[in-house]
Amino acid sequence: MIGRSLVTLDDLSTGQIQELLDKAHYIDGHRGEVADSCKGRLLATLFYEPSTRTRLSFETAMLRLGGQVIGFAGAQQSSVSKGESISDTVKTVSNYADIIAIRHPKEGAALVASRAAGVPVINAGDGGHMHPTQTLADLATITSRFGRLTGLTVGLCGDLTFGRTVHSLIETLCRFGGVNFVLISPEELKTPQYVIDCIKESPSCSYTEVKDLTQVIGDLDVLYMTRVQKERFFNEDDYLRLRDSYILDAGKLALAKRTMAVLHPLPRVNEIAVEVDADPRAAYFEQVRNGMLVRMALESSLLGVELPGYESVGAA
Ligand code: CP
Numbered sequence: 001m002i003g004r005s006l007v008t009l010d011d012l013s014t015g016q017i018q019e020l021l022d023k024a025h026y027i028d029g030h031r032g033e034v035a036d037s038c039k040g041r042l043l044a045t046l047f048y049e050p051s052t053r054t055r056l057s058f059e060t061a062m063l064r065l066g067g068q069v070i071g072f073a074g075a076q077q078s079s080v081s082k083g084e085s086i087s088d089t090v091k092t093v094s095n096y097a098d099i100i101a102i103r104h105p106k107e108g109a110a111l112v113a114s115r116a117a118g119v120p121v122i123n124a125g126d127g128g129h130m131h132p133t134q135t136l137a138d139l140a141t142i143t144s145r146f147g148r149l150t151g152l153t154v155g156l157c158g159d160l161t162f163g164r165t166v167h168s169l170i171e172t173l174c175r176f177g178g179v180n181f182v183l184i185s186p187e188e189l190k191t192p193q194y195v196i197d198c199i200k201e202s203p204s205c206s207y208t209e210v211k212d213l214t215q216v217i218g219d220l221d222v223l224y225m226t227r228v229q230k231e232r233f234f235n236e237d238d239y240l241r242l243r244d245s246y247i248l249d250a251g252k253l254a255l256a257k258r259t260m261a262v263l264h265p266l267p268r269v270n271e272i273a274v275e276v277d278a279d280p281r282a283a284y285f286e287q288v289r290n291g292m293l294v295r296m297a298l299e300s301s302l303l304g305v306e307l308p309g310y311e312s313v314g315a316a
Contacts, residue, residue, distance in 0.1 A: 002304035005114035005121040009132045009172045017172065019312065021140050023297035024290065026310050031064070033308045037300055038067035044097035045071035046089065046113075047124070048080065048104045053266060053288055054124045054133065058101045061295035065305070070097060087116035094118035099303060120302040128162040128229070133298060134265050135168040137291035141283050142222055144290070145261040150178030150204075153219055157184040157246050158226035158271055160191040165265040166226055167195050174202035181207040182216050186245050188238065189228070213246050217256045223248070225264040225271045249273040253281065263287055 001016055009017060027034055043062040047055050051073070059069045070093075072078045080089060086104065090113045093100055102113050103124040110123030110130075125131040142149055154173065156166050160183055170191070173179045181199055183191050190209065199207045210216055217223065228243045247270055248262065264272055264284040276282050300307055 001301045003120060004302060005110075005117070005123075006132055006298065006302070007110045007114050007121070007123045007126075008130045009135055009168060009175075011132075014175050017136070017139070017175075020136060020294060020297045020301060021143055023301065023307065023310060023312075024136075024140055024293040025144075027296050027307065028293050030307070030309060034065060034296070034300075034310075036066040037305050037307050038062060038065035038303065041065075041067040041099070041303055041305070042097045043067060043069050043071075043299065044093045044100045045069065045073070045124075046078075046093065046100060046102045047071065047073045048075045048102075048109075049125065050074075051103055051124070053291055054103060054131075055101075057288070057292040058122075058124065058133075058295050058299075060292050061299055064292075065296055065300060067299075071101075086112050089113075090117040090121065099299060122298065122302070125164060128164050128167075130168045131164045131265070132168055133295055134165045134291065135172050136294035136298065137287050138165070138169050138224070138263060138265070139172065140290035140294050141263055141287045142261065144286065145283060146221065149173060149176045152178075152221040153180040153182060154222045154224065155182040155184055155213075155216060155220040156191075156224045156226070157213055157248075159189045159228040160185040160226070161189045162229035163226040163265075166224070167192070169224065170195050171198050174198050174205050177202055177204040179205050181205065182220060183207055183209045184211070184213050184216065184246070185209075186211060189245070213248070214252055214255060217252060217260075220256065220260055223256070223260055223262050225262065225268070227264075227267065227269050227271055244270050246271060247273060248276055250275050250279070253279060256281065 101122045101124045107127035107129035110126045114121040261283040
């Protein structure tokens with residue numbers, strides 16, 4: 001993994017993904033020991049799109065490993081506003097930083113950046129395409145709740161068209177196999193065909209597509225709620241019509257298994273009523289914390305930094 005970029009999780013083997021999850025778990029129990037691991041290293045966060053969790057957790061991860069952070073949050077603060085290309089921006093920043101995390105509204109922007117940069121680039125979300133580090137946080141949360149990633153029925157609910165975290169998560173779970181996906185969305189926000197094809201190509205995975213959450217919630221081990229992505233709609237009326245398609249509240253949760261885990265990449269708008277936060281099945285703030293831990297694991301791994309006391313299994 002040393003010196004490589006992470007554009008999608010296809011850039012890693014399942015062994016390497018598992019190793020990152022193991023490392024994140026180790027970091028959680030050894031925060032003091034790892035606190036100086038990245039001393040002298042510098043992360044640049046180039047965020048062309050709004051973010052709270054992803055940017056701050058990338059930055060917190062580096063700071064908690066003893067490194068430092070530079071960057072911009074919003075292209076208007078940088079020379080991007082004068083028309084500078086992504087390639088020129090990352091070539092420039094490669095002279096300053098040891099590693100770059102980039103978020104951009106256009107699909108493929110992280111790939112372009114990774115080809116131009118002289119240092120590892122991490123995709124922090126490219127348009128409606130992929131959000132691999134969110135998937136690492138999701139996998140860490142599912143593992144912490146169930147002790148495994150396979151043999152589960154995973155419902156994904158809401159905006160399955162534009163929700164890049166959904167696409168990353170399905171594709172990655174398909175690689176581990178043994179997942180029954182229940183895809184819950186309005187007709188207009190169905191899962192893209194290339195993601196469906198991925199499920200079809202995974203011999204031990206299956207899927208169903210439904211519109212009604214209450215009809216299937218009792219079957220689910222994981223319910224992954226998503227926000228309807230206003231910023232990716234061309235038409236305001238369509239967004240207003242679809243935005244409240246699904247609202248998880250205490251009444252609907254009463255139909256679910258007592259062991260079900262509710263995940264959401266956040267931010268939420270109306271998809272999960274605040275009353276659900278107090279239910280032990282709500283796992284979305286655990287997911288936020290896991291996001292920081294997996295980014296600590298990823299940053300240290302791509303930089304080739306050893307964590308004191310951690311013994312790598314040497315995944316290929
Ligand atoms: N989950 C996620 O990507 O959140 P932000 O948009 O706040 O970074």
